[in-house]
Amino acid sequence: MATAILLISCPDQRGLVAKISNWVFAHNGNIIDADQHVDQEAGLFLMRLEWDLADFSIPREAIASEFQDLATAIGLSWQLYFSDRVPRLAIFVSKQEHCLYDLILRQKAGEINAHIPVVISNHRILEPIAHDFDINFHHIPITPETKLKGEGEQLELLRQYQIDLVVLAKYMQILSTNFLQAFPEVINIHHSFLPAFPGANPYQRAHQRGVKIIGATAHYVTEDLDEGPIIEQDVIRVSHRDTVASMIRKGKDLERIVLARAVRLHLERRVLVYGQPEARRTVIFE
Amino acid sequence: MATAILLISCPDQRGLVAKISNWVFAHNGNIIDADQHVDQEAGLFLMRLEWDLADFSIPREAIASEFQDLATAIGLSWQLYFSDRVPRLAIFVSKQEHCLYDLILRQKAGEINAHIPVVISNHRILEPIAHDFDINFHHIPITPETKLKGEGEQLELLRQYQIDLVVLAKYMQILSTNFLQAFPEVINIHHSFLPAFPGANPYQRAHQRGVKIIGATAHYVTEDLDEGPIIEQDVIRVSHRDTVASMIRKGKDLERIVLARAVRLHLERRVLVYGQPEARRTVIFE
């Protein structure tokens, strides 16, 4: 079933659900899923609407312009997606394989509905895994001196492969502001329960601090390291028996699962980011 | 803010969200919360709709009859509630105090929006707790011989105190079919992760079986013991170090929290029960 998905935000006002659902109904659309949230404090209305395109009276290519009329009338910001347009992912990795394997196997199993045409890495070590699954692999080393050039090559590859989303699957480099302005759709997995232990070596620091629970956080990447909008988090118990090594091992399971959930939510267009620049957060329409 | 809440179910069909939200909007209602779910397998549309009564153009006492016109036209089953009509609870207990204390303290703290005019028990042991909080206490002993008579007295008390909901807070008696037909709104807490360990002594049996996790389940009471629609469940880890006594202790925390969540969800009219008699289950509109 091909569906259309609208992600909508606007200042809260009376009649929004009625007006928007009416528009779909008036054009013979069958709503599959409608979920909305009002952030009372921010005075914002946020909605995800999904409807079957089967008998919809507006041709697919005209939906956006038709909806714009309604959107203008009531002051909506919106994004439109079609479920049968399969997004294209680039996976960035360094040396650790667990998240790369996990994403590839989930894609293969149909859990993640996306194409993965390319893996990009600053090391060669994971090249064989990409090749095993017939995915193109590009090695772009990054040093402080070559970073600007390397990111230029990365961006060029994203264009060539027509990438919609970059997933940092344990990519141990910080993307520059320049990169993010050119390509802002980036999801990262951080191996701590943010905002605890941002930055480097979170498991070592968690061990040193003697915490009883560790976590992982998937978030959109912004210019402020580990400060981007959080999509998903999860945790697991640890004890004094855990070494840094066993925390890393337990953490790998968290990282895989949390990253996969976040990518899946994003690809199903269930994530809406909103809020002031210094405090952007997510609505997850599950 | 006084709100109206509608819980709706009907066979799924095109335009339901539009028609229902339009009805509210046409009468100048401001929707605070709208959540719906379609059970594809059952072909059922289920919805919770809450709107501010402030500027609503239909007087409160006429809302039900006005809505009935729309409901008839599109074949809806529905229940209407007003948020400022505070429900009245009767708590049934036996000898254990933890759930009783918990419900009373949450009510006192405003976490549970209800009146608790009466505690009914088959033992006298918890009478002082009821009295400490100025709640009426009725002791109705239940033996196989006196059960019919005792339940008759219980039902009479529910009428006198104008009770909306009975909460079995570790009430160690089985309510008869007769009782449940006369008063069907009853929530129970069962001290296992149903359908594991229904019936008596679940902690002993969990210990005997060597499970690594124990749970608690809050459900509506039906004639089939521990088979009613599940509202909420939660679990906690145990190990070989746990004795039956420590499982009981850990379980008490689960029981309190799971029962309180279920009562709260029910009182906020977030629970909709549906399905065939032999497999009724709940939608939780959170």
Add this chain to the structure above:
Amino acid sequence: MATAILLISCPDQRGLVAKISNWVFAHNGNIIDADQHVDQEAGLFLMRLEWDLADFSIPREAIASEFQDLATAIGLSWQLYFSDRVPRLAIFVSKQEHCLYDLILRQKAGEINAHIPVVISNHRILEPIAHDFDINFHHIPITPETKLKGEGEQLELLRQYQIDLVVLAKYMQILSTNFLQAFPEVINIHHSFLPAFPGANPYQRAHQRGVKIIGATAHYVTEDLDEGPIIEQDVIRVSHRDTVASMIRKGKDLERIVLARAVRLHLERRVLVYGQPEARRTVIFE
């Protein structure tokens, strides 16, 4: 059954378990529980040993001095406790009642094996609760000007009531270095998943940051605010639907449970603090 409990730490070396368990066995002690941990990195051996005093050949009052001979020989640091010496708690509170009620009710139910002779508060609001349970209540207001004097009165009360442990059950004041040097046995409950959101208003900041999980942390109090050794932590999921108010409500359940677990672990002498001053952490012998 009266038992003796030893908490032991020393540099790791061959034969420690043998030597220590032999000492107990040689004096006809029946070991009920023995648990040890080696922190490889720190080269430290840490142990909890509990044995039945019934047929033990050393009289209770001589155990410490007899054990000191062994301890000197092999370089042990140790603390000795007797399970039938019931510890005495002072609970410090401000305006929130949930942790106070929880500790009192658990003590009453036998879940926490302690006397609670006194509640001390900088407000009068919770006085009736203490009185309901026949616990002495002392109101000691704290302002920047009166803090020194107020803490002096608190310390004097701890002496009078022969207090072993102070539990800060949502006590919204910071204890001075002076207080902690005079009385170092203090457990606090912090309403976040430390080290995330130390200091004031953690729920507001968690909401602002858009986290998907919130937590609570029980720890020993040190001079560095919210930096003391962590005893126990737990978490609960939240979503964009949660307001600060609902996070506070959910957090209360966490705070109660986490604080109660920590107090219980401490009272059963299952917590051993060790490590360098800037990174002290706990072994939990469960």
Add this chain to the structure above:
Amino acid sequence: MATAILLISCPDQRGLVAKISNWVFAHNGNIIDADQHVDQEAGLFLMRLEWDLADFSIPREAIASEFQDLATAIGLSWQLYFSDRVPRLAIFVSKQEHCLYDLILRQKAGEINAHIPVVISNHRILEPIAHDFDINFHHIPITPETKLKGEGEQLELLRQYQIDLVVLAKYMQILSTNFLQAFPEVINIHHSFLPAFPGANPYQRAHQRGVKIIGATAHYVTEDLDEGPIIEQDVIRVSHRDTVASMIRKGKDLERIVLARAVRLHLERRVLVYGQPEARRTVIFE
């Protein structure tokens, strides 16, 4: 570091820890880890002891016979393992790949310390995965008519490959009593929170029942289906939004993690099974 590991059980009695740890110390063994548990109800003492073989004065091949003298004297049942003797696994699968991939990748990453020389399946579908990782694959179809013969072939392969442990990684066949008597070391992953939903189609039945949490259970296989000693369990929340398909998807993550944890615990000799035949359970020495 090569270590020796003893798993011990015997009727509880005074001096067991002293006698056993003394034996190790007397032969110059350095205890790395010692954990014991007393099941008070059963009157059983259960212990796991691990020591460094480096300076141990008894040659490896004589340890068993030397220890037997002590064991006889105090009535111990025991098993002895050496950490540098890497166990050999056979993985049994049917059509689902997720647990197979997971075990292979963990073994490759060093998380599971074992050899995996062979995958055996009643279908051919997963053969390419085995081959990708240079693991032998044997296709042995099982029908009611060929079961006896097929199991004979399986047992013959276990002998040829010198297998220590069979892991049923979503093997959708029931092993006969005959097989289990010939080869009793078998771990299975069941896709429910046992004892809830034993047998076939647990996700469908969980969905039908409307549970709010689903689980997975790893256990040793016995003649009574899904009744064997439980090694590990874990759970995840579901809601009315979950279909059977999404429960299956979420359940896969549970199955992978729970099975991997159980296999790892077994391989590190941290699992001791004990108890009466009708209620055998596990001690997990973590």
